[in-house]
Amino acid sequence: MRLRLCTSGVAALTLVLTGCSADPPDPAAHGPLTITFLQKQGDQGYFVEEAAGARARAARLGVELTVVDLGNDRDRALKEAGTAVGRKTGGLIAVVPDPSVGPDLVSLARRADVPLLSTDDQLCADYPDPGACFANGLVPRVGFDGGAMGAAVGERAAIEYGRTGWKPADTWTLSIANDDIPVCRDRVNAATQAFSAHAGAVLKNAKVWAANTVDDARKRTAYALTGSPGVRHWVVWGCNDEDVEGGIKALAEAGFGPENVVGIGIGAYLACKDWRTGRPAAMRAALLIKGAEVGALAVQQMADRLREHKELPHETIVPTVMVDPANWQASGAACT
Template structure:
């Protein structure tokens, strides 16, 4: 096999950390792979107990079944060490490729090294990772690991626009309103969503004081963090707008405000995911979650498996990013949109 361009240095360490298209170029898979050989893929997931990731696993399994791919889905929770071990184990078992939804983007350089050394394909799912830096938000574009998921900026913009639309219809005054932006702020994908939502709201709704709340992206974590932050807020705001990195943050934020005695009518929640928002809507309930951007974990899981299959089976290059579709839904439109609610 000829040496790919990015391996022009004599140092293997430098070569690995300089890689990104490295992984596909360095494996033995591709067009020459025997057409009848079964492909083995490991899907390493964080937070597999969350609905979105359960859906993602289901979509991955369904597509793997259609394609005849041997798929192993591994839930590593939020454990970085388990993530690295799971990728090493997949390589030791002879997997052709690994799809990873990382619990911590700082794992990127280590994951790239493991995949390179094992000569297997690596594809990021959901969260961005970088070949040579802990923080993908400052990574050179050519060193970002190919990713399947959603566009954070587009999602955040859609949430901010809808929140501004809801806000404008209320007649609330900016002086009496606060925005809660809840997310795991050390994740670049979350910061991207939150920042885009702020800009879109500012453009469409005007200037409103925003409280950035750092959470663990779970409902309980968000509820606790939002409760602490809002309790300390001066000015006794009457009205609240809540958005976040996912539905879990918005649900937790709404719960914190409810527990503090804020009426549902004084809260505008715009979710990101739709998989939790719809649970109240499907029973005809009207509550503070006014709308949500519906995303399909099933589609991301299926797309990731298909993308890996195409690379391993036929050598088709990974796209730098592949995005699944999204749609803004509310209590009146979510059923018609085709969104499912498990």
């Protein structure tokens, strides 16, 4: 190995092994840490709570946090990421409207040498579909275990179905989700499998692709109902509360009241609105997911990465709990 002498102005000589390159600049050495949180559907109850948790943790840590609502605009994710990089943001946290943007977003962050952390949905560095990704290509993530969530929903749906006395011959299940999002596929597929295992019966299933909003789920479910004549009862699950709430609304418009519908949500932030009235609700239970915990953990991990150079954990799973009209208030569920 060759030794080389390097000079800095007229200062003293420094002996180095490979050259005069310095370590990358420390973001904390030039003022407060700056983190940008790119977030889809910022007006949705869960993401409102997530942003609030992120802001609260950032304030506690002395971090300058910018939260950007991407709505449902795939292309805006890259545009806003580029803007953040141009502003010299220290780190990027992202939950994007469409995971197919993953490879481009990862490439942008790598070129700028800005750490990237995903929340909720998976992102892949190599493929538009994170479901096709090898483990080492997945972006570090803070969120939930989609398979475990779906299994919990399916099991509770089977319990509620067992209490009704409905006959399998005139009862269908209804799965509503954005099938382009891997965590949504994980949830509804696991719910279907768990329901069949615990209900002791395999029911016919109507599968509805929706954009994970109440209105879209309602419209698309209404259309799907035209292909299921003779059904008297429905068991409904989806990727989130919005899917299930939209499905229930469509069923109500078609003449199916709460006595003929079992809905199991994911989120509980919409479900609890139905329960506050004290009247019978088609939404029988919901898996409580606390967005504030996800937002806070994401900011904490990114701050630790920037300040202390800690590696971002490959995956951080936040726990969930099933709630219903009897226990949702004690659980701390936030109705939004």
